[in-house]
Amino acid sequence: MKRMIALLALLVLLLAGCAPAAGAPAAALLTLDTGVSPEAWARVPAGPFLMGQHEHEMLVDYDYEVMVTPVTNAQYARYLNEALAKGTVKIADGWVVGHYDGDPFSNHRHEKEIAAGDWPQFPLANEDARLTFDGQAFAVRPGYEMHPVTMVTWFGAKGYSDFYGYRLPTEVEWEKAARGTDGRAYPWGAEIAGHNANYSGSGDPFERNVGKLGNTTPVGFYNGKTYDGYATVNSPSPYGLYDMAGNVWEWTADVNPGAHYRFMRGGSRADYGFDLRVWTRNNAEPHYASPSVGFRCVRTVTK
Secondary structure (H helix, E strand, O other): OOOHHHHHHHHHHHHHHHOOOOOOOOOOOOOOOOOOOOOOEEEOOOOEEEOOOOOOOEOOOOOEEEOOOOOOOOHHHHHHHHHHHOEEEEEEEEEEEEEEEOOOOOOOOHHHHOEEEEEEEEOOOOOOOOOOOOOOOEEEEOOOOOEOOOOOOHHHHHHHHHHHEEEEOOHHHHHHHOOOOOOOOOOEEOOOOOOOOOOOOOOOHHHHOHHHOOOOOOOOOOOOEEOOOOOOOOOOOOOOOOOOOOOOOOOOOOOOOOOEEEEEOOOOOOOOOOHOOOOOEEEEEEOOOOEEHHHHHHEEEEO
């Protein structure tokens, strides 16, 4: 029996050595072009909509614009380089850090104080990060330029938004942008299938190469095109926004009284299909970073 256990352990080690590295998709797919621009924005008009699983009517009484896709690695690397050059961020203890003005603090039970000061935005040497730093500048690991940035904290998402004069969406703004006004469960409609979005078990080419948890897909991947024999269904929200379900969870702006946690929306590559319903919430402390969490920005309409 001991010999059998030893042989099984050896087999596991050999198989592990042959397996692709976590998060590494097939090389032929790394640079595919979805045709969806991460620089594009879409307008969400003012008006009522149905929010939450029980469809409470909410009103957003202003127009606003939302990024058509999550922020990409290329966009975030550009931000870090520009912010580092301007002194908006700095390097400390293995992280990119930047100033945050702090949260109101009421000393509620389980509440942690988020005081004014430097807070972590992005890790420098994490195997799940798709950006590299040579001591002078940030660059994207080849092939990941058009994938959503991950391993970015809430502070890092807010730092990016503030730097360019944008902001993170509130939960209300995010949900209206994701589902429109008819109370649908997913951005594209009432049901989900594997070719609508990137989630656990969806079967996309990136998932096939790294196992069930899969990998991120390039932003806008689910736009009706066929990639490596995998036919996607065009699955934007009613306002033309892609990746509002799956791929990465997205940080939202809300700072709730008596709580230090921040909320995320949309589900990710590592979640089941039902977790991608537009009303589903996730939360974490604002310095949390994950290979399944990213963000997108909103901006006020000025004309």
